[in-house]
Each structure stands twice: as structure tokens, then as C-alpha cells.
Amino acid sequence: MPVSLPLTFDLSSESEFYTQVSTGIQAAQQANCQFLSLGIPLPTVDPLMLLAGLMQVSGESEHFYLEQAGEIVAACGAVATSSVQGSQRFSDLQHFSERILNRVWAIAPAEPRIFCQFSFWDDAANRAFLPRWQVIQRRDQVCLTLSCALETSTPHRLWQDWQLLQRALAHLVADPPPCSPPRAIALPPLTEQYGQFITSVKRALQLLEEGDLEKLVLAAALTLEQPQGFNWLGTLQNLRQQYANCYIFSVGQKRQQVFLGASPERLVKIGDGVLCADALAGSRPRGQTQQEDQRLRNGLYHSPKERYEHQVIVEFLCQTLQQLGMSCEVPTKPRILELSHIQHLQTLIQAPLPQPIHILKVVAALHPTPAVAGYPASRAQDWLRQLELFDRNGYAAPLGWVTPTGEGEFIVGIRSAHLQGTHAHLFAGAGIVKGSQPEREWQEILWKFQTMISALA
Ligand SMILES: C=C(O[C@@H]1C=C(C(=O)O)C=C[C@H]1O)C(=O)O
Incomplete structure (x- = not known):
């Protein structure tokens, strides 16, 4: 994407700054x-490249x-951080966000936000x-929020941070990062994962039959190796090209440890006095031809098993939101979300x-919803701990941002990888309900792995 310099920011002299x-x-x-927090409009620039x-x-x-x-947000560097564990983790980070954001002096058009990443367990x-640099793009407007801690910062430090951003912008123009096309990685033999998954699905079907559970979302894990390492930026560029509606x-905190993906699932958004929550469950692959695609779409839409699996989530979301004092507006029928490999x-x-x-x-x-764990929640989690032999870490967990007024947006970290x-x-996981067939569920896992496999660079 072309970058037009010079910047529109009028504080171009150090003394004025x-x-x-x-x-x-x-x-x-x-x-x-x-x-x-200082807000500075920036020229049109791709926030990913700037990051x-x-x-x-x-x-x-x-x-x-x-x-x-409608929005891209990129944040880098930390001015204040909090790491927590345990059953109070959400309220702990809520208090942290409130404490920090209440103490921010924001110079318009700054929009300071706190960014959060949770683990599944x-x-x-x-x-x-709270990031040092935060860039938000809405349509063709890009705004930088530059933040600092007053105790340790001086105008000079802020000036240096501003200069670093200018260097990053200049760098983009002079030396744009090359594209790294996907590596076309073939799926390795998954004999062990397949065996474990099928055994767990059979156990889940027994539990469903015994009435212990209504739904269990079982996941499988797959590790790929590249001796030269994976290209973080190239992978993200491929994801954004292939999954425009995700x-x-x-x-991440460390260069060599990043969690990334293309998730189709928003957990919740609050803005302008309205809460939005998405129910997403029930899956079919995409067809090779238009007719096949249509046939698969009809099959998904009219399958009682998929509709039931979906309805469990709609009801859970509505009940939970009602318990929080809200009344929900729910469309009478689901719609189809079409992605590259799956719908x-x-x-x-x-x-x-x-x-x-x-x-x-x-x-x-809401976390974890029956879309990623099962229902009822606590029994489903007990069974997941027994049946899944790997740690989910950030997979299927919420990540998102919070504003000073407690608004924000969280998505669910699926279709993802830890690099x-x-x-x-x-x-990748699949929801098991009565009537699920182990082999078909395994196929679903393979379609879901494709999101990352087709994008890794
Ligand atoms: C659990 C995953 O996906 C979830 C499970 C789905 C299903 O079972 O049909 C569909 C979308 C997601 O809510 C995943 O992608 O790993």
C-alpha cells in the first residue's frame, strides 16, 4: 500500500513538540x-506494515x-502490563484496565485502549x-495514540518514540517488506491425533447417551516444523488475503512466540449502548463447484444435528446475557457464513x-461458550481436561480490547496457531452432539486445520 509522506502532524519541530x-x-x-496519551493523525498507511x-x-x-x-488496530510496546492467573482473571484484568485507563490524560484525538489476551484454562x-504505540485505522483515517508513564517519561522520551514511528514510516516507503507466499505445506500423517480424537469422540458419544452432557467440543493439536522458522508477517499477509471476512x-510478547490466526468468531462487542454476541457452530466444507457448494450449504442449513448444535449456543448466549440484565434480539433463523474452506x-x-x-x-x-467447550459448561470442561492430552493455551480463548468506558470487542482465538x-x-475442534459420526468430525478438524496450513509462510 502506498504511503504518502510527509505527515499531516503539524508538530514537526522538536521544540514545538x-x-x-x-x-x-x-x-x-x-x-x-x-x-x-497523545493522539496524532497519520497519513494513510497499512497498520500491519507499520506494526x-x-x-x-x-x-x-x-x-x-x-x-x-471496518477497523484495524495495531499496538506495540508496553507502558503498563498485568499478568494474572486463576479464577478471578477476568475481574483482575477488568480492575487493571479501569485503574490504568482512569489515570490516563488523553490529548485528542488519542483513543487509549487496553489489549488483553486470555488463555483457555x-x-x-x-x-x-497499555501500548506505547497504538494505531487505529477506520476507512482511510489512521490515528496514532502514543502513550507514556509520567513517572518515567519526559518530553524527550516521547519525542524519541515519535521519531521511532517516523523511522518506521520512512522505512516502509524505502524498503517495503517482501511478500512471502504460502509454503504449500502438506498435511503430515496424523495417525496418532486421529486415533486419540476418534477414541475421545466415542467416549463423548457415550457421555451424551448417558445424559451427562449435551455437547462437547473436542479439539486436536498438530505441530508443524520448518527448519528456517516461520515468517510471521508473511503468514499474516496470507491470512488477510485469504480470509477477508474473518x-x-x-x-505476543516475544519475537519467537506469537499466537495468530483468522477467526470467524466474535465473542462479544460493546459500543454505542448496544451489545453484540455471535453464535457460530455447525459446519460443512466449501464445494469445488457452485452446485456442490450449494448442496453442502443446503445440507448444513437443513441438518437437524447442525441446527441443534447451533441452537445450544444461541440459547446459552441469550440465557447468560439475560442473567446479566439484558434482553436479546435474536433472528429466528441462522444465516450461513462462507469462508474459504468451510461454511x-x-x-x-x-x-x-x-x-x-x-x-x-x-x-x-461467556467464556468458554458451548461453541468451543460444550454444554453444560463445567461438566464439559471436566471432560475436556480428561480427554484432551495437550494444553489449549490461547486456542479458543478470548482476546480483544477495552476502552476507558468499558466498551470493547473480544474474539475467540480459533483457526489459530502458536508460532x-x-x-x-x-x-482445531469440532462440536460433538448426539448423532455425531466420529469420521465426519475428524474431517471437520482437517478442514479447520486448513485455515492455518494454507497461510503459513
Ligand atoms: C472449535 C472450533 O470451531 C467452533 C466449532 C464449530 C462447529 O463445531 O461446527 C464451528 C465454529 C466454531 O464455533 C475450531 O475452529 O477449532
Whole structure:
């Protein structure tokens, strides 16, 4: 994407920048704030490329990236962080977000946000941070929010951070990163995964028959190896090209450990007094021809088993939101979400909010939904702990952002991989209900693995 320099930012002189920032710092100190966020409009630039450039020039590897149709947000470097574990993890990070964001002095058009990544289980790391650089793109408007901690920062430090961003921008123009096409990785033999999965599905079918469960979402894990390592940026570029109607994401703290993917599933969004939650479950592959595609779509839409599997989630979401005091508007029938390799039943639920509610309160109540764990939730989780022989880490867990007023958006980290040096750990799951056939569920796992396999660079 072409970048038009020079910047529209009028504080182009160092002394003017110092004057403006010093005034901001004084005002922030008088208001007892601990952080300053400065908003600066940027020229039209691809936020992903800018993020890559920033990580390169600053040496920072902590980042968060989320791209969807109307908005891209990229964040890098941490000014304040919190890592928590345990059953209170959502409320702990809610309090952290409130504490930090209440103490930010924001100079318009700054939009400071806290970015969060949770793990599926509560005994692994869950992290939130206020980024040093945050870039939001909406349509062709790009805005930078540059933040600092007042205790350790001076106008000079902010100026340096601003200069680093300018270097990253200049770098993009002079030396745009090359494209890395997908590697066309063939699926290795999955004999062990297949055996384990089929055994677990059979056990799940027994439990469903005995009435212990209504649904269990069993996952499989797959590790791929590339002696030269995987190309993080190339993989993200491939994901965004192939999955334009998904949420393209990447989160990580270390250069060699990144969690990324193209998730079709939003958990919850709160904005402008309305909550949106998506039910997504029920799957078929895409057809090779239009007729085959249509046949598969009809099969999905009219399958009582898929509709039941989907309905479990719609009901869970509505009940949970009602318990939080909301009344839901639910379309009477699901629609079909078509992705490159797979299609799903999807129902978009809306609830007007009579009073504000912090998004992390809603995330706490919803995770894990029956779309990624099963139903009833606690029995499903007990069985997952017994039947899955690997750690899900961030797979199927919420990740997203929070604003100072407690609004925000969280997606579910599916169709994803953990890149760790020369290894890529992929995960995919399938919902088992009465009537599920083990072989068909395994096929579904293979279609879902394709999201990452077809994009790894
Ligand atoms: C669990 C995954 O996907 C979930 C399960 C689905 C299903 O069982 O039909 C469909 C979409 C997701 O809610 C995954 O992709 O790993």
C-alpha cells in the first residue's frame, strides 16, 4: 500500500513538540494522572506494515493486532502490563484496565485502549497492556495514540518514540517488506491425533447417551516444523488475503512466540449502548463447484444435528446475557457464513444496554461458550481436561480490547496457531452432539486445520 509522506502532524519541530507535550504533562500531573496519551493523525498507511516496521526499529516484540472489515488496530510496546492467573482473571484484568485507563490524560484525538489476551484454562497466563504505540485505522483515517508513564517519561522520551514511528514510516516507503507466499505445506500423517480424537469422540458419544452432557467440543493439536522458522508477517499477509471476512489477529510478547490466526468468531462487542454476541457452530466444507457448494450449504442449513448444535449456543448466549440484565434480539433463523474452506451457521444476537456494563464482565460470563467447550459448561470442561492430552493455551480463548468506558470487542482465538521458533502448533475442534459420526468430525478438524496450513509462510 502506498504511503504518502510527509505527515499531516503539524508538530514537526522538536521544540514545538516539547512545548505541547510539556503542557500536556503538567495538566496530567495536576489531574493526578499517571499516563499521558497523545493522539496524532497519520497519513494513510497499512497498520500491519507499520506494526512490523515499528517492531523492527524499536526492538519491541509485545504486540496486538486485530483486523476486521471496518477497523484495524495495531499496538506495540508496553507502558503498563498485568499478568494474572486463576479464577478471578477476568475481574483482575477488568480492575487493571479501569485503574490504568482512569489515570490516563488523553490529548485528542488519542483513543487509549487496553489489549488483553486470555488463555483457555485459567491456570495459564492471561495478560493485558497499555501500548506505547497504538494505531487505529477506520476507512482511510489512521490515528496514532502514543502513550507514556509520567513517572518515567519526559518530553524527550516521547519525542524519541515519535521519531521511532517516523523511522518506521520512512522505512516502509524505502524498503517495503517482501511478500512471502504460502509454503504449500502438506498435511503430515496424523495417525496418532486421529486415533486419540476418534477414541475421545466415542467416549463423548457415550457421555451424551448417558445424559451427562449435551455437547462437547473436542479439539486436536498438530505441530508443524520448518527448519528456517516461520515468517510471521508473511503468514499474516496470507491470512488477510485469504480470509477477508474473518478477524485476522496476532498477539505476543516475544519475537519467537506469537499466537495468530483468522477467526470467524466474535465473542462479544460493546459500543454505542448496544451489545453484540455471535453464535457460530455447525459446519460443512466449501464445494469445488457452485452446485456442490450449494448442496453442502443446503445440507448444513437443513441438518437437524447442525441446527441443534447451533441452537445450544444461541440459547446459552441469550440465557447468560439475560442473567446479566439484558434482553436479546435474536433472528429466528441462522444465516450461513462462507469462508474459504468451510461454511458455518451463524446467528448475530443484539442486546440494547439499559446501563453500561464492563465488557470483561460479559467475557467472564461467556467464556468458554458451548461453541468451543460444550454444554453444560463445567461438566464439559471436566471432560475436556480428561480427554484432551495437550494444553489449549490461547486456542479458543478470548482476546480483544477495552476502552476507558468499558466498551470493547473480544474474539475467540480459533483457526489459530502458536508460532514458536521453528515450530507451529495448530489447533482445531469440532462440536460433538448426539448423532455425531466420529469420521465426519475428524474431517471437520482437517478442514479447520486448513485455515492455518494454507497461510503459513
Ligand atoms: C472449535 C472450533 O470451531 C467452533 C466449532 C464449530 C462447529 O463445531 O461446527 C464451528 C465454529 C466454531 O464455533 C475450531 O475452529 O477449532
